[in-house]
Amino acid sequence: MRKTRRLHATxxxxxxxxxxxxxxxxxxxxxxxxxxxxxxxxxMPPRLIPAEITTRxxxxxxxxxxxxxxxxxxxxxxxxxxxxTVLISSMMAYAFGRMHFRGKGLLFTILLLxxxxxxxxxxxxxxxxxxxxxxxxxxxxxxxxxxxxxLSMQTFLLTGFFKSIPKELTEAALIDGANQWTIFWRIIxxxxxxxxxVTIIFTFLYSWEEFPWAHVAIQETNRRTLPIAIALxxxxxxxxxGQVFAxxxxxxxxxxxxxxxxxxxFIAGIATTGMxx
Amino acid sequence: xxxxxxxxxxxxxxxxxxxxxxxxxxxxGQAVTPYLFLVPGLILxxxxxxxxxxxxxxxxxxxxxxxxxERSEYLELKNYQDIIEWPIFRRAVxxxxxxxxxxxxxxxxxxLGLALxxxxxxxxxxxxxxxxxxxxxxxxxxVTLLFEYLFNSQAGLINYWLQRAGIIDDPVRWFADxxxxxxxxxxxxxxxxxxxxxxxMLAGLQSIPRxxxxxxxxxxxxxxxxxxxxxxxxxxxxxxxxxxxxTIGALNVYISGLLLxxxxxxxxxxxxxLTLMYEETFDYFEFGRGAAISYLLTGLVFxxxxxxxxxLQREIEY
Numbered sequence: 001m002r003k004t005r006r007l008h009a010t011x012x013x014x015x016x017x018x019x020x021x022x023x024x025x026x027x028x029x030x031x032x033x034x035x036x037x038x039x040x041x042x043x044m045p046p047r048l049i050p051a052e053i054t055t056r057x058x059x060x061x062x063x064x065x066x067x068x069x070x071x072x073x074x075x076x077x078x079x080x081x082x083x084x085t086v087l088i089s090s091m092m093a094y095a096f097g098r099m100h101f102r103g104k105g106l107l108f109t110i111l112l113l114x115x116x117x118x119x120x121x122x123x124x125x126x127x128x129x130x131x132x133x134x135x136x137x138x139x140x141x142x143x144x145x146x147x148x149x150x151l152s153m154q155t156f157l158l159t160g161f162f163k164s165i166p167k168e169l170t171e172a173a174l175i176d177g178a179n180q181w182t183i184f185w186r187i188i189x190x191x192x193x194x195x196x197x198v199t200i201i202f203t204f205l206y207s208w209e210e211f212p213w214a215h216v217a218i219q220e221t222n223r224r225t226l227p228i229a230i231a232l233x234x235x236x237x238x239x240x241x242g243q244v245f246a247x248x249x250x251x252x253x254x255x256x257x258x259x260x261x262x263x264x265x266f267i268a269g270i271a272t273t274g275m276x277x
Numbered sequence: 278x279x280x281x282x283x284x285x286x287x288x289x290x291x292x293x294x295x296x297x298x299x300x301x302x303x304x305x306g307q308a309v310t311p312y313l314f315l316v317p318g319l320i321l322x323x324x325x326x327x328x329x330x331x332x333x334x335x336x337x338x339x340x341x342x343x344x345x346x347e348r349s350e351y352l353e354l355k356n357y358q359d360i361i362e363w364p365i366f367r368r369a370v371x372x373x374x375x376x377x378x379x380x381x382x383x384x385x386x387x388x389l390g391l392a393l394x395x396x397x398x399x400x401x402x403x404x405x406x407x408x409x410x411x412x413x414x415x416x417x418x419x420v421t422l423l424f425e426y427l428f429n430s431q432a433g434l435i436n437y438w439l440q441r442a443g444i445i446d447d448p449v450r451w452f453a454d455x456x457x458x459x460x461x462x463x464x465x466x467x468x469x470x471x472x473x474x475x476x477x478m479l480a481g482l483q484s485i486p487r488x489x490x491x492x493x494x495x496x497x498x499x500x501x502x503x504x505x506x507x508x509x510x511x512x513x514x515x516x517x518x519x520x521x522x523x524t525i526g527a528l529n530v531y532i533s534g535l536l537l538x539x540x541x542x543x544x545x546x547x548x549x550x551l552t553l554m555y556e557e558t559f560d561y562f563e564f565g566r567g568a569a570i571s572y573l574l575t576g577l578v579f580x581x582x583x584x585x586x587x588x589l590q591r592e593i594e595y
Contacts, residue, residue: 009399012394012397012399013399015390015394016394016395016405019391019409020405020408020409022468023408023409023411023412023468023472024408024411025434026420026423026424026427026468027411027423029423029426029427029434030419030423030426033426041432042429042431042432043432044432044437045437046432046433046434046437088317088318088321089318091314091315091317091318092314092315092318092319094314095311095312095314095315099310099311099314100311101308101311101312104311107315107319110322110327111322114322114326117326117330118525118529118574118575118578119529120529120551120554120571120574120575121329121330121333121571121572121575122325122326122329122330122333123571124329124333124336124558124564124567124568124571125328125329125330125332125333125336125568126325126329127558127559128332128336128343128564129324129325129328129329129332131343144321144325145325147321148321148322148324148325148326151318151321151322152322155318179310180310180314184314205414208416209416209417209418211416211417211418211532212531212532212555216555216559227416227417227418227419228418230418230419230422231418231422231536234422234425234536241426244422245422245423245426248419248422248423251416251419252415252416252419255414255415255416256414259407259410259414260407263403263407266410
């Protein structure tokens with residue numbers, strides 16, 4: 001019995017470690033290519049551990065290739081879109097979750113439909129509407145669309161969170177003469193930190209990584225966000241993999257930080273809603 | 278303090294506001310407040326979701342002129358007819374369906390295996406879960422470029438290893454051949470999605486009460502019987518959810534195709550529906566045709582999801 005259990009554990013670990021290798025080797029290779037001098041990028045045989053180390057790819061990418069600027073653009077877009085999504089969808093969720101009004105059911109259903117519409121169907125007219133509103137080639141245009149694309153899912157998620165807060169907590173405040181905004185701002189939001197964390201993480205990652213919309217909406221070089229900047233850089237400098245991967249690693253760092261710090265919210269978010277980044 | 282102030286204000290000019298009015302005003306406020314909370318969101322939703330849906334539908338019947346929309350030519354169903362008969366589109370549909378047919382079952386089977394491994398009480402579970410999730414949180418652009426480098430024909434790690442293992446003699450030019458190009462694209466899809474699939478499955482597995490397994494073990498059911506009689510049936514809702522969700526995702530494959538084969542190289546034979554849609558719209562400015570392609574893809578996605586849900590529900594009812 002004991003022997004079979006040990007065998008069982010050994011097989012489990014062997015398989016898990018094999019899987020880890022399949023997942024990690026590409027990342028290790030990416031990192032090692034980012035610290036190799038350019039002349040080693042096509043070396044034969046390829047080496048996972050570089051023979052010579054340099055930081056030139058990073059300094060060049062950030063400096064001459066303007067990835068510092070693109071990083072800043074990405075930060076503005078992701079922070080802006082996340083802040084607005086949290087604010088707007090929590091306001092909607094407050095109305096849907098804790099207030100009574102005419103047409104609530106209908107409005108909520110229409111909003112949920114938004115989760116089922118494939119983004120593909122929207123991108124062409126969104127482009128034309130953004131053109132009319134002079135939102136093309138601007139970071140604001142990215143933010144507005146990212147907020148909208150996240151609205152349905154996040155409102156749905158937060159409505160559930162807000163509903164679960166006991167009525168007694170807000171009734172007392174109402175009797176004391178607090179208005180709805182005060183209750184929302186002072187009671188409901190502070191009590192929903194976990195739900196808001198899920199919203200923040202998913203919108204941040206979405207905005208940080210979004211490619212299709214940014215790709216069509218931004219033509220001006222200076223307004224690029226990291227995903228389009230990296231893709232276009234690789235397209236123009238086919239062999240400069242060191243810099244491509246240096247920029248990729250820099251783009252990956254905030255994501256890793258957010259992921260490691262908020263891991264339990266991630267798992268909770270996926271388990272409750274099946275959200276996908 | 279507060280009530281005194283209120284009275285002062287309301288008696289201003291010698292008039293006392295009757296309590297009736299105050300109640301009315303309060304009622305009115307109560308009726309309006311919820312809508313005030315909804316307004317910002319609803320405006321965005323209407324402008325960038327509802328309006329686009331209708332707009333896109335209209336465009337798909339026109340040879341749309343984006344500089345002067347009023348000069349657009351109404352074509353009735355011609356865009357749709359042309360596209361359905363267009364060999365490059367048909368090829369793109371086949372490629373897209375093949376991508377779904379390969380990557381979805383692979384992710385479900387491997388994801389279930391991984392989730393079963395991770396569901397045991399083993400030290401380092403969090404570590405393993407974290408690492409397996411890494412490809413999921415990395416952006417499509419980065420992992421796609423990474424695969425382009427790994428499958429590079431000159432010095433890619435994959436070619437080197439295959440040569441070392443004696444599987445191939447000469448380096449393979451993966452992206453120069455329409456069939457071979459699908460190998461890295463499919464592998465990338467599986468590699469990137471596996472962690473998410475496994476985490477969703479893990480949540481499903483952990484919701485199965487342990488008591489059931491204990492009771493089954495007492496009755497002498499072996500591990501395989503427990504898996505077939507307890508795990509699979511109770512995991513069915515999770516599996517159906519994943520099947521539908523992963524299929525929708527797979528039919529929307531775009532970034533990997535765009536970056537790995539420049540859209541459709543060689544000779545437009547590696548297109549997916551979305552790479553073709555973007556190319557028609559934003560490279561050739563055929564907005565009408567692009568919109569028609571997007572509606573055809575949406576229809577296809579709806580149809581397939583519906584069939585999947587209906588078939589699997591019937592099976593549940595027996």
